[in-house]
Amino acid sequence: MRRAFYTLDVFTDAPLAGNPLAVVLDSEDLDDARMQKIAREFNLAETVFVSEPKNPANTAALRIFTPGRELPFAGHPTVGTAVLIAHLRARELLKTEDIRVVLEEKVGEVVCIARHRQGQAMAAYFNLPRLPERLGDAPSKASLASDLGLDIADIGFDAHEPSLIGAGTANLFVPLKNLAAMAKARPERRAWGENGGPCLYLYTREVMHKGSAYHARMFAAGWGIYEDPATGSAAAAFAGVVMAHEKAADGEHVLTIEQGVEMGRPSFIALGLHVENGTLRGATIGGSAVIVSQGTIDL
Numbered sequence: 422m423r424r425a426f427y428t429l430d431v432f433t434d435a436p437l438a439g440n441p442l443a444v445v446l447d448s449e450d451l452d453d454a455r456m457q458k459i460a461r462e463f464n465l466a467e468t469v470f471v472s473e474p475k476n477p478a479n480t481a482a483l484r485i486f487t488p489g490r491e492l493p494f495a496g497h498p499t500v501g502t503a504v505l506i507a508h509l510r511a512r513e514l515l516k517t518e519d520i521r522v523v524l525e526e527k528v529g530e531v532v533c534i535a536r537h538r539q540g541q542a543m544a545a546y547f548n549l550p551r552l553p554e555r556l557g558d559a560p561s562k563a564s565l566a567s568d569l570g571l572d573i574a575d576i577g578f579d580a581h582e583p584s585l586i587g588a589g590t591a592n593l594f595v596p597l598k599n600l601a602a603m604a605k606a607r608p609e610r611r612a613w614g615e616n617g618g619p620c621l622y623l624y625t626r627e628v629m630h631k632g633s634a635y636h637a638r639m640f641a642a643g644w645g646i647y648e649d650p651a652t653g654s655a656a657a658a659f660a661g662v663v664m665a666h667e668k669a670a671d672g673e674h675v676l677t678i679e680q681g682v683e684m685g686r687p688s689f690i691a692l693g694l695h696v697e698n699g700t701l702r703g704a705t706i707g708g709s710a711v712i713v714s715q716g717t718i719d720l
Contacts, residue, residue, distance in 0.1 A: 422450065427505055427715045428465075431497040432651040432680075432688035432708040434542035439688045439710075440651035440681065442501040443468040445718070448484070453491070459720065460486035466646050469498045471506075474525050481506060482525040489645025493527035494550065494589030496653010496690070496706050500533070503545040504710040507535035515543070526550070528589040546691065546707025551588050553661025553701070556619070559583035565595055570607035574598070578626060581666045588657040591619035596666075599627045600636065604683075608640040608648075615643030622655045624662075624678075630687070634676040635659075638683060650681030651688030653706045660694055660704040669696045 424447045433439025443463040448456070448470035460468035470484040483502060485492045507520045514520060515537045522533040522545070533547040560568075562576045565583060576583065581596035593613070597603050603625055613621035620641035628636045637659075639652040656678050663669060663676070674694040681688040693705035 422447075423717050423719050424448070425715065425717055428713045429501045429505060429710050430713055431501040431710045432653070432690050433686075434709040434711065436711050436713050438681075438686050440497045440649065440686065441465045441713070442498055444502055444505055445470050448472045451720075455720070456484055456486055457491070459718070461488045461645075464488055466649050467492070467495050467498045469502050471502065474523075476525065476530075479523040479525055479530060481522075485526065487641075487645045489643070491527075492590060492644075492654070494531070494654055496656060497651050499524060499526070499531055499547050500545045500653060500706070500708055501710045503533035503535050503547065504543045505712065507545070508537075508543060508712070542709040542711050544707065544709045546693070546705045549588055549657050549660070549704045549706065552704065553586050553588040553658045553664075555661070556585045556587050556591055559585045559593060559595075568611055569595070570610065571597075571602060571605060575602035575605065579666070581662070584662055584665060585619060586658045586661040586665075587619075588654065588661070590654045590658075592622050592655045592658045593619040594622050594624065594659065594662050597623055597625045599625055600629070603636065603638065608638075609642075612642040614641035614646075618643060620644065620646075620649075620652070620655060622652070622659070624659070628679055629682050630679050630689075632677055633679040633689070635678050636682070637678050637680045639680065648684060650684050650686040651690055651708075652680065653690060653708075656690045656692050657704065657706050660692060660701060663692075663694065664696075664701045669694060669699075671696050671698065
């Protein structure tokens with residue numbers, strides 16, 4: 422069967438930056454094994470397969486695959502697919518107003534808002550379908566230092582300590598003292614994410630781009646992703662890191678996380694926090710996306 426596909430660059434307003442994504446349309450008759458093989462063929466961080474939603478009130482159902490496994494939820498596939506569907510189904514309307522897109526993912530229903538402002542790239546943001554939660558204890562600083570080729574003093578800054586937090590996928594968050602420690606780290610010593618384990622997310626408050634709040638890198642060789650240019654699901658869980666280690670005041674906050682810079686694919690993820698009485702009540706992930714290519718596959 423011939424089916425259409427698109428590729429997009431997500432969390433960027435310019436082609437050939439951000440995190441590349443493949444989206445395959447009309448995927449109802451594809452089984453799990455076939456989807457996995459197609460994702461391996463595209464060999465991007467994630468490939469999305471779009472089908473009709475189970476609930477007719479929703480927009481579409483998604484399956485999300487890395488080259489090595491299926492994910493219940495991922496951020497840049499959600500943003501990119503929301504932008505693409507809004508563009509394909511309501512291109513003219515999108516130029517004048519925001520469009521609500523509800524995507525059925527393994528984690529649950531994800532409500533997205535797509536927008537396209539004159540002179541700007543298309544963009545979308547979504548409400549987190551699940552708020553971050555601690556998943557257990559993180560490894561000790563000594564263990565992490567050994568795994569990463571760092572000194573213990575390189576790990577941690579201010580009140581930030583290593584933590585294991587998820588909002589749909591598991592993430593091991595390791596705060597590093599500065600960009601020098603980030604450059605010194607050797608994450609290739611381990612296949613992070615193997616056997617269903619968490620990805621490794623390194624972050625520091627020292628940044629390369631004005632306006633960014635944090636600089637990050639993500640590694641998950643065990644998921645088929647050595648390094649990811651932009652990781653929306655980890656940014657979603659990072660809301661839990663902020664709440665655990667920062668004194669976030671009540672109200673609305675937007676933090677920009679820069680990622681992928683070392684890979685030559687700078688990405689900028691907008692993390693929105695809604696805090697009430699010192700508690701995280703809601704969060705959003707958003708960013709721009711650009712369509713790069715389109716075609717068909719005969720499978």
